[in-house]
Amino acid sequence: xxxxxxxxxxxxxLADRGLQEQLLATSGRTELxxxxxxxxxxxGLAVKPDDVEHALAEAKQAWRGRWI
Amino acid sequence: MDxxxxxxxxxxxxxxRAVIDWCHTEGIAFDDPFFSQTxxxxxxxxxxxxxxxxxGLDALxxxxxxxxxxxxxxxxxxxxxxxxxxxxxxxxxxxxxLVVSEAAPLEAVLGGPEHEEKLRWLRxxxxxxxxxxxxxxxxxxxxxxAWSVLDLPVIRRAFPDVPWLFxxxxxxxxxxxxxxxxxxxxxxxxxxxxxxxxxxxxSPVEYAAQVLASICEAALGHRDDPLATFxxxxxxxxxxxxxxxRAWSLVIDDEGRDRMTAAALADAKNPCLAFEPDSAAKxxxxxxEIRAAADRWLVPLHARLRQASASV
Numbered sequence: 558x559x560x561x562x563x564x565x566x567x568x569x570x571l572a573d574r575g576l577q578e579q580l581l582a583t584s585g586r587t588e589l590x591x592x593x594x595x596x597x598x599x600x601g602l603a604v605k606p607d608d609v610e611h612a613l614a615e616a617k618q619a620w621r622g623r624w625i
Numbered sequence: 626m627d628x629x630x631x632x633x634x635x636x637x638x639x640x641x642r643a644v645i646d647w648c649h650t651e652g653i654a655f656d657d658p659f660f661s662q663t664x665x666x667x668x669x670x671x672x673x674x675x676x677x678x679x680x681g682l683d684a685l686x687x688x689x690x691x692x693x694x695x696x697x698x699x700x701x702x703x704x705x706x707x708x709x710x711x712x713x714x715x716x717x718x719x720x721x722x723l724v725v726s727e728a729a730p731l732e733a734v735l736g737g738p739e740h741e742e743k744l745r746w747l748r749x750x751x752x753x754x755x756x757x758x759x760x761x762x763x764x765x766x767x768x769x770x771a772w773s774v775l776d777l778p779v780i781r782r783a784f785p786d787v788p789w790l791f792x793x794x795x796x797x798x799x800x801x802x803x804x805x806x807x808x809x810x811x812x813x814x815x816x817x818x819x820x821x822x823x824x825x826x827x828s829p830v831e832y833a834a835q836v837l838a839s840i841c842e843a844a845l846g847h848r849d850d851p852l853a854t855f856x857x858x859x860x861x862x863x864x865x866x867x868x869x870x871r872a873w874s875l876v877i878d879d880e881g882r883d884r885m886t887a888a889a890l891a892d893a894k895n896p897c898l899a900f901e902p903d904s905a906a907k908x909x910x911x912x913x914e915i916r917a918a919a920d921r922w923l924v925p926l927h928a929r930l931r932q933a934s935a936s937v
Contacts (some may be wrong), residue, residue: 567676571678572627575670576632581673583671583672585671590671610677616677617674620668623635
């Protein structure tokens with residue numbers, strides 16, 4: 558369920574310039590994770606900090622490993 | 626899908642199907658020596674790292690049809706390690722100019738499968754990468770990877786009115802530079818779909834010399850192109866603000882010229898440092914093998930490149 562919530566929130570963000578601007582205004586990882594959880598919660602999506610941290614780690618790993 | 630604040634940062638092929646990785650790049654100047662450095666800077670923000678989107682090339686082309694990027698005003702080709710980053714940094718110095726420098730997604734289009742839509746894809750990728758980074762920018766310059774000069778025919782077909790230059794340098798100095806820190810194109814098999822034929826018993830220096838010779842030959846094959854300019858490293862940086870500006874009909878105001886001159890005083894690949902000439906140091910470390918490889922493969926081409934420069 559958490560993964561579905563994360564996917565749904567991610568889709569919302571990609572479709573909503575306002576959300577993108579809010580998230581872009583964050584100054585670092587901790588602030589971004591907290592804001593994602595809060596904004597998702599406002600939409601009834603139960604995204605947990607671990608979901609976001611996991612997604613961040615995966616994105617970082619995928620980019621670093623793009624040549625492999 | 627709204628891609629107006631996004632830039633393609635990577636393109637991978639799955640057969641004939643391209644997958645483009647887009648990053649939110651609003652507020653990011655493309656002023657690093659290389660596009661890859663700009664991408665790394667972008668992805669250092671967790672939002673830009675986390676929220677990316679993927680499309681195919683059709684979506685990219687549609688986005689560019691809706692928002693054409695800046696019209697290309699000049700293309701930079703080069704044999705590598707010959708001052709092309711300096712030229713790119715100088716061209717990008719005026720606030721009206723945008724330079725896209727060795728962007729991997731562009732190389733991926735060029736290196737992709739042959740397809741009837743390839744010219745459209747190429748124009749689309751240049752348009753997507755060439756979106757103005759601020760309201761002042763009016764001209765786009767694209768610096769290609771060294772091996773992209775092999776794709777000059779398709780690039781010229783896609784952009785028949787865009788002038789281009791080819792930069793070259795004393796081949797001994799280029800080989801010395803690759804000997805210290807080899808570029809991907811002079812390492813056998815390092816480039817995707819190795820584009821340089823090679824015999825298995827070549828030494829690394831011989832291989833590098835042959836690759837560089839292929840690059841120079843490809844450029845010389847277009848020496849009669851009226852939109853071509855051949856530039857010797859020895860003529861930098863003055864050539865850019867004088868002859869090249871004239872050849873490319875670049876109107877540059879005093880502020881822009883001052884900024885270009887200032888850019889020329891910095892180390893192009895590490896602009897925090899001042900430029901220091903290194904030709905003498907490179908000539909002082911030439912090995913017999915490098916000298917022999919240069920003589921065999923590159924010195925005759927260097928002479929022809931100098932003739933091409935002189936004939937303009």
